[in-house]
Amino acid sequence: MEFLLVLGLPLLGGIALAATGHWKRAAEINSAFSLFTLLAAIALTLRIVEHGPQLLFEEQIFVDPLNVFLVALTAFVGFTTSLFSRPYMRIEHDHGRLSATRLRLYHSMFQLFTFTMLLALTTNNMGILWVAMEAATLTTVLLVSLYRTAASLEAAWKYFILCGVGIAQALFGTILLYFAAEKVLGHDVALLWTHLDAVKGQLEPTVLSLAFVFLLVGYGTKVGLVPLHNWLPDAHAEGPTPVSAVLSGLLLNVALYAVVRCKVLADGALHSNLAGLLMMGFGLLSVVVASFFLSRQKDIKRLFGYSSIEHMGIVTFAFGMGGPVASFAGLLHMTVHSLTKSAIFFAVGHAAQKCGSQLIEQIRGLIKQSPTVGWGLMLGTLAILGMPPFGVFASEFLILTTAMKAQPWATPILLISLGVAFAAIFGKVQPMVFGEPTAKRLPHKPAMLPVFMHLGLVLMLGLWIPPYLAEWYRQAAKLIG
Amino acid sequence: MSTGLHLDLPFYAQVINLLAAMLLLLSFAMLAQRRILSLINLFMAQGVVLFASTAVVAAATNQHHLYWSALITLVLKVFLLPWILHRLIRRLNVKWDIETLINIPTTMMIGLVLVIFSFNLALPISALAGTITRSTLGIAMAAVMLAFLMMITRSKAVPQVIGFLAMENGLFFAATSATYGMPMVVELGIALDVLVGMVILGVFFFQIREQFDSLDIRHMEKLKDD
Numbered sequence: 001m002e003f004l005l006v007l008g009l010p011l012l013g014g015i016a017l018a019a020t021g022h023w024k025r026a027a028e029i030n031s032a033f034s035l036f037t038l039l040a041a042i043a044l045t046l047r048i049v050e051h052g053p054q055l056l057f058e059e060q061i062f063v064d065p066l067n068v069f070l071v072a073l074t075a076f077v078g079f080t081t082s083l084f085s086r087p088y089m090r091i092e093h094d095h096g097r098l099s100a101t102r103l104r105l106y107h108s109m110f111q112l113f114t115f116t117m118l119l120a121l122t123t124n125n126m127g128i129l130w131v132a133m134e135a136a137t138l139t140t141v142l143l144v145s146l147y148r149t150a151a152s153l154e155a156a157w158k159y160f161i162l163c164g165v166g167i168a169q170a171l172f173g174t175i176l177l178y179f180a181a182e183k184v185l186g187h188d189v190a191l192l193w194t195h196l197d198a199v200k201g202q203l204e205p206t207v208l209s210l211a212f213v214f215l216l217v218g219y220g221t222k223v224g225l226v227p228l229h230n231w232l233p234d235a236h237a238e239g240p241t242p243v244s245a246v247l248s249g250l251l252l253n254v255a256l257y258a259v260v261r262c263k264v265l266a267d268g269a270l271h272s273n274l275a276g277l278l279m280m281g282f283g284l285l286s287v288v289v290a291s292f293f294l295s296r297q298k299d300i301k302r303l304f305g306y307s308s309i310e311h312m313g314i315v316t317f318a319f320g321m322g323g324p325v326a327s328f329a330g331l332l333h334m335t336v337h338s339l340t341k342s343a344i345f346f347a348v349g350h351a352a353q354k355c356g357s358q359l360i361e362q363i364r365g366l367i368k369q370s371p372t373v374g375w376g377l378m379l380g381t382l383a384i385l386g387m388p389p390f391g392v393f394a395s396e397f398l399i400l401t402t403a404m405k406a407q408p409w410a411t412p413i414l415l416i417s418l419g420v421a422f423a424a425i426f427g428k429v430q431p432m433v434f435g436e437p438t439a440k441r442l443p444h445k446p447a448m449l450p451v452f453m454h455l456g457l458v459l460m461l462g463l464w465i466p467p468y469l470a471e472w473y474r475q476a477a478k479l480i481g
Numbered sequence: 482m483s484t485g486l487h488l489d490l491p492f493y494a495q496v497i498n499l500l501a502a503m504l505l506l507l508s509f510a511m512l513a514q515r516r517i518l519s520l521i522n523l524f525m526a527q528g529v530v531l532f533a534s535t536a537v538v539a540a541a542t543n544q545h546h547l548y549w550s551a552l553i554t555l556v557l558k559v560f561l562l563p564w565i566l567h568r569l570i571r572r573l574n575v576k577w578d579i580e581t582l583i584n585i586p587t588t589m590m591i592g593l594v595l596v597i598f599s600f601n602l603a604l605p606i607s608a609l610a611g612t613i614t615r616s617t618l619g620i621a622m623a624a625v626m627l628a629f630l631m632m633i634t635r636s637k638a639v640p641q642v643i644g645f646l647a648m649e650n651g652l653f654f655a656a657t658s659a660t661y662g663m664p665m666v667v668e669l670g671i672a673l674d675v676l677v678g679m680v681i682l683g684v685f686f687f688q689i690r691e692q693f694d695s696l697d698i699r700h701m702e703k704l705k706d707d
Contacts, residue, residue, distance in 0.1 A: 060666075127667030134674045138681055145685070150692050154701035157638075157689065160682070164645055165629065171652050171671070172625065179610070179659045191664060206605055234704045 002047060003056055003063065005040035006071065007118055009033055010078075014112035017104065027086040030107045034079040037114065041075035044068060049472065055124065059192055062124035065475040070121050070257055073335060077249045077342050078114045080450035084346045085110070085242035087447045091353050092240065094443045102146055106240070113139040113246065117254045126191045129258055130167070130174050133222065136251060137163045144239040155231075155238035162231040163221055170218025170258075176211035177265070180204045193261060200268030212266035212275050215259070216282070222255035224309045225316060226286040233297075236305035237358065241349030244301055248308040249342035253334050256312065260319055260480055267322075267481060279320030284413055286313025291417040294424035299358050300348050303428060304341065307384060310421055311337045317414070318399045319480065321406050327477035329398035332465075336391035336458050340383045343454035347376035350446040355438050360428050365437030374433045376451040381429045383458050385422050391461030493541035494613050497658075500534040501617035504654060505596070508627040511647060512592055512634075515580045520643050521566045527650050528558030535657055538614055542661060550662050553672050554653070562646060562679055569683050570639060575696055583634050592627050599623040606659065614658040621658050624651030638689060638696040642682055649675055 013033030017026060045068050048054065053064035063071070089106065092098045098106075116139060120132035137160070145156035174191070180203045181190040189195045196203075217228065224232040236244040259279070266275040290310035297303040311333070318330035350373050355363045367374030383390035396418070403411045465473075507527045514520050532555045539547030570576045603619035610618065625648055632644035649671075656663050663671075686696060693700045 125664075125667065127663055128670060131667065131670030131674055134671075135677070138674065138678055141681060141685070145688065148688055148692065150701075151704060153685075153689055153692050154704055157685070157698065157701060158704070160685075161632070161641065161645070164678070165632065165648070168625070168645075168648050168652060172655060175652065175656045175659060175663065176606070178656075178663060179606070182660050183611070187661075187664070191667065204609060207609060210602075210606070238704070 002040050002044040003061065003122070006037060006044055006075070007115065007122070009037045009040060010111045010115035010118065013037075014108050014115060017111060018108035026103065026107050027082075027089065030110060031079070031082040031086060033111055034075070034082040034114070037118075038075040038079040041072050045072045049468065055194065059189070059194065060125055060128070061122050062192075062194055063122055064479065065472050066260075066479045067121045067257065069331070069335075069472060069476060070253060071118060073253070073338060074114070074117050074121065074250050077246065077338055080453060081242050081245050081249075081342060081346075082110065084245070084349070084447045084450045085240075087444045088242060088346075088349055088353070089240070090444050091442055095353070097147060098240075105142060106146055109139045109143050110242070110246075113143065117250055120254050121257060124193050126174055126177060126193060126196070126261075129261075130171055133170070133219065133255065133258060134167050136254070137167060137222070140235075140239075140243065140247065140251065143243045144235045146240050146243070147238070149238070152238040155234035159231040159235045162228070166218050166221025166228060168218070169214045169221075173211045173214030173216075173218055173262070176207055176214065177262075180207040180211065180269075193265075196265050197268070200265050203265070203269040205270050208266055208269040209274055212262055212270075213278070215262040216275075216278055219255050219258040219262070220282060223252055223259065223312050223316065224286070225282045225313065226289040226309065229286065229290070229309050232309060233302045233305035236308070237299050237301040241301070241345055241352070244305070245342040245345035245349075248305070248345065249338035252308060252312050253338055256315060256319075256334070259316070263319065264480060276320045276322050279316050280407065280410065281320075283313045283315070283317030283320055284410060286310065287317065287417045288413060291421035291424070294421055295427075297428075298360055300352065300360050300363060300428075300432070301345070301358055303360065303425065304344055304348065307421065307425060308337075308341055310417070311341070311384075314396065314399060314414070317410070318402075321402060322481060323402065323406065324474070324477050325398060326402045326406070327480040328473050329395045329402065330480075331473050331476055332391065332461065333395035333399065336395055336461055337384070339454040339458050340380055340390070340392060343451045343458075344377065344380035344384060346447070346451045346454075347373055347380055350442070350448075351377060351432070353442055353446075354440055356440070360432060362438060363432045364435035366433050368437045369440075370446070372448040373446060376448055376455070377429065378433045379455050380451065381425060383455060385425060386418065389459065389462045390455075391458045394462050493537060494616075496537050497534055497541075497614050497617060500530050500537065501620040501654075501658070504530050504534070504624055504650075505620050508624045508647065508651070509589065509592060511643070512588055512627055512631050513585050515583070515585075517570055517578045517580075517637070517639050518576055520640055521563055521570070524566070524643050524647060524650075525559055525563040527647060528554060528563070531650055531654060532559060534654070535662070538657055538661065541613060544661050546665050547657070547662050549665060550657070550668050553668065557672055557676065558646075558650065561676070565679055565683060566639070566643070569686060573639075573686060573690060573696065575637075575639060578637065578639075578696075580635060580637055580640060582636060588630065588634055592630055595626040595630060596623040599626050610659055612659065612661060614661075617658040618655060621651055621655035624654060627651075636697060636699050638686060638698055641698070642679075646675070646679075
């Protein structure tokens with residue numbers, strides 16, 4: 001029942017918001033749908049915590065501790081983003097950047113995008129996972145090009161073509177996986193992850209290693225792993241800010257989740273560390289390249305887009321190392337990154353609106369003009385840079401200490417990159433917050449509640465992880481291995 | 482045969498191999514075709530070959546769900562998508578557009594190398610396959626690679642999208658030749674995605690043209706890091 005609501009509400013919301021045309025209250029209805037999705041997700045989470053993993057709908061749907069935590073996170077960030085987008089989009093409308101029809105498209109696609117992500121997370125069928133990931137690309141293409149400017153069209157085209165090609169590799173990987181599994185399992189259940197997981201030791205290693213490479217490259221494109229990351233900064237910079245927030249905070253997580261599910265199968269079949277090594281390699285490369293690109297950015301949303309690549313690289317590296325501690329830290333980092341990064345995008349969105357530009361050099365002195373936006377951006381930046389006592393510090397610390405033991409060669413590379421990233425981002429954000437003001441007043445009150453809600457949670461996760469949450473992460477980490 | 486199916490091997494296998502060869506030939510023809518209109522016709526021909534090969538595999542192996550995939554292929558790739566594309570280029574007025582800036586001989590040479598590469602990559606997998614179509618797996622991979630090459634070399638939006646669709650054709654052929662097709666629900670999902678993607682792209686073409694006055698994506702190279 002809860003599950004039907006989790007998937008049904010956003011789907012229904014997408015259709016309803018598309019069909020009802022431009023309602024004056026469309027933004028509130030959007031938030032209401034997201035709120036009820038969140039409540040359903042919480043109910044589902046409680047049930048899983050109580051009763052353990054569940055298979056539904058002739059085994060097509062599988063909910064276990066690993067994905068239910070991402071379902072809850074997705075629903076939560078979806079809800080807060082809808083809260084943020086209400087005043088944000090209203091201001092964009094008043095500034096004349098968006099018409100009423102575009103807003104209708106935006107609200108409808110926002111709900112459908114949530115639906116595709118939740119479907120990708122909960123499906124047990126590797127084929128449906130692919131279909132849902134592709135559908136997520138399609139819904140966001142229209143969101144990225146929402147402003148219809150030359151730059152946003154270019155960004156959306158690049159996004160479509162690169163992710164389309166990437167996701168085609170993932171389809172080939174899925175075909176290979178099916179090919180290996182069908183010999184063991186027969187036609188009917190060969191793509192169901194639970195069945196694959198049960199027989200992963202018997203799957204043909206040569207085929208599976210090839211399949212994993214294709215799947216990693218395919219879904220890795222959507223994670224934004226270097227060298228397949230080119231679409232990410234553009235899509236983040238040119239789309240509306242609520243979309244940047246959900247792209248960074250949620251879609252990258254979902255794509256990484258798909259990679260992790262595949263890694264579990266590959267590890268079982270290969271009896272070697274090929275999957276882990278590949279993920280560590282791609283992860284490290286992303287961290288290094290992204291952190292060195294950071295200092296060259298002039299656009300604030302591009303800057304944080306690159307920062308997302310860096311953090312996704314860290315998580316990929318952690319999952320690549322494997323083991324209970326690294327996987328635990330990886331999951332924690334996924335959570336705190338998506339909370340912090342979406343909070344930063346909320347603050348950045350309002351800052352850019354105030355100054356009428358996304359260029360870093362034109363945003364100055366936020367703290368004098370609007371203390372909440374300024375502090376929100378400053379605290380978010382400190383959090384994402386891994387300052388204690390925020391949660392990012394805890395997860396990065398765990399990843400680094402595990403790396404020192406398990407992969408000592410990687411530790412200096414990680415540390416240097418984190419240092420470079422710190423210098424680049426802090427050096428750029430500091431004058432934005434404390435310099436001489438250029439900001440103007442906005443026609444509507446900015447929505448800062450979601451920012452501080454997210455940062456509060458990140459702070460809490462840095463100081464104290466509630467025991468049941470920690471237990472849940474531990475269970476999920478055990479599943480990843 | 483390790484799958485334990487009763488197969489009328491030689492004749493069916495020959496027909497399938499013939500169709501696979503035609504698919505590869507069509508991929509090369511697309512790679513070398515400069516005119517958008519002919520490109521769409523070649524894409525349609527590829528759809529016909531896919532439909533025929535799926536139907537033949539279905540008849541040869543008695544896999545009933547393959548008849549359905551053949552039907553979907555026929556409707557989607559022979560009628561619907563080419564129809565949408567034809568309508569699009571008519572309304573965009575790019576029907577007689579010619580791509581001038583590609584070096585066909587070099588592209589063909591790279592294509593040949595890609596085919597050899599794919600055959601080598603497919604060799605260990607087809608050795609494991611028990612399907613009557615296993616020898617065509619290399620061709621399917623080659624078709625994917627060639628479509629990919631076509632996407633890279635083209636600078637106009639419509640040919641790039643046709644390349645994208647041709648890549649999906651290659652993947653579909655890979656699925657039929659390695660495993661007799663994916664489960665039905667997955668195939669339906671993929672077909673839906675392709676169709677929705679095509680419609681979205683159609684909308685997109687108009688936006689691009691409105692903004693840039695042309696469908697040449699060399700205009701879209703403004704977003705860079707420097």
